[in-house]
Amino acid sequence: VYLKDENLTQETRDLLSSLPSEKGWLVSQMYQFEGSWQAPALLQGIVNCQKHFEANDSDVILATFPKSGTTWLKALLFALIHRHKFPVSGKHPLLVTNPHSLVPFLEGDYCVSPEVKFSELPSPRIMQTHVTHHSLPVSIKSSCCKIVYCCRNPKDKFVSLWHFGRKLAPEETAEYPIETAVEAFCEGKFIGGPFWDHVLEYWYESRKNPNKVLFVTYEELKKQTEVEVKRIANFIGCGFTAEEEVSEIVKLCSFESLSKLEVNRQGKLPNGIESNSYFRKGEIGGWRDTLSESLAEVIDRTTEEKFRGSGLKF
Ligand code: A3P
Numbered sequence: 001v002y003l004k005d006e007n008l009t010q011e012t013r014d015l016l017s018s019l020p021s022e023k024g025w026l027v028s029q030m031y032q033f034e035g036s037w038q039a040p041a042l043l044q045g046i047v048n049c050q051k052h053f054e055a056n057d058s059d060v061i062l063a064t065f066p067k068s069g070t071t072w073l074k075a076l077l078f079a080l081i082h083r084h085k086f087p088v089s090g091k092h093p094l095l096v097t098n099p100h101s102l103v104p105f106l107e108g109d110y111c112v113s114p115e116v117k118f119s120e121l122p123s124p125r126i127m128q129t130h131v132t133h134h135s136l137p138v139s140i141k142s143s144c145c146k147i148v149y150c151c152r153n154p155k156d157k158f159v160s161l162w163h164f165g166r167k168l169a170p171e172e173t174a175e176y177p178i179e180t181a182v183e184a185f186c187e188g189k190f191i192g193g194p195f196w197d198h199v200l201e202y203w204y205e206s207r208k209n210p211n212k213v214l215f216v217t218y219e220e221l222k223k224q225t226e227v228e229v230k231r232i233a234n235f236i237g238c239g240f241t242a243e244e245e246v247s248e249i250v251k252l253c254s255f256e257s258l259s260k261l262e263v264n265r266q267g268k269l270p271n272g273i274e275s276n277s278y279f280r281k282g283e284i285g286g287w288r289d290t291l292s293e294s295l296a297e298v299i300d301r302t303t304e305e306k307f308r309g310s311g312l313k314f
Contacts (some may be wrong), residue, residue, distance in 0.1 A: 003041035003044065003112055009044065011047075012040065015033075019031040019032055019033055020032040022189055025173065025190070025191070026168070026169055026172060026191055030191055031043055034134060034135045035132065035134070035194075036132055036192060036197075036198070037191055038192070042107050045109070045110040046107045046131055052115075052116070053106060054139050055137065055139040055143040055145045056145065058123065058125070059140075061106075061129060061136075061145055061146070061148070062077060062128040062129070062147075063128070063129050063133070063148070063149045063202060064151075065192060065195055066161060066164075067152070067160035068218055069152055069218040069221065070150070071099050072282075073148065074099035075094055075258060076229060076232065077126050077232070078093070078103055078126060079249045080236070081124060083249065089248070094252060094253070094258070094261075097263060098263055098264055098269055098275050099258070101269065101270070103126045103128050104127055104128065106128065106131075107129060132198050133213075146212065146214070146237075147212060148213075148214045148236070149202035151203075151216070152217065153285075154195060154196070155296055155300070156218070156283075156286055156287050158182065158299060159287040159290045160280065160286075162290060163290070178290070179295065182295045186299060196302065199312070200307070200310055204310075216231075216232065218284075219314075222284055226246050229246055229250055230246055233246075259276075259282070264279055
């Protein structure tokens, strides 16, 4: 979606030829880079980002595995951080702009060119990535910037991506059986995967360095939104005063509000993806209408094995 393979640089082509590769769902060929499976264009973006991105101490980096609540967190972080500049009662940017256009996707922007400037972003800057913790640009780890990681139940995450993928690339996905996709997901040979390693890396980082990495789950955010939003605000240094209302921001960023807005129902984003693809159901446990019990069990078994002893449960 971001860049056609024929426009990859020679450097990326050379790198690709040295990496393990596999046929995958959603991309005809994916490559294993620093342990995770990537599409060629995004891989170019990750490498450019690693080489050229300079984090500021005041930056906030949102990290997620795709379909774990990125859109929601983009909206929440933007609304929280800039709430004095853009009060919810006024003409809020989220009412007329898709959250993905307010918070850039680092490796997505970097895949087209190494020369990316985020000068148009209001300060403090908020940026998003899907890379693993160990593939983050060095300056994100060495600066004082904050990382908010959002994770989601693997079955809901998988099902969300399954529907997104089928809408996004109907030809590539038309014949692809869900059983094969679940198997590939659980083996870790899945775009962006292995999923569980991605989560565990950020989980352990958040335990080791709680001032640097905040671990949030989609489920907790859904169950007790105000509590979690206040926790996020405290973490990024813009905690709420006793007089301030958090409920307006929660409402503005809710699935119900955002998904009804014209800007999120019509048209395409600059990456070519339809704006409404990012708003499907927004529920916990929605996997039940797509996964059979036996496929759900396969994912559950993998989750149990991978998360055993970590303190993480889904
Ligand atoms: P479903 O496909 O289960 O509905 P991402 O933003 O990481 O791509 O994840 C997309 C998922 O988050 C989709 O899940 C989408 O519906 C859901 N989502 C988008 N905006 C949301 C919001 N404001 N609140 C809750 N869920 C939201």
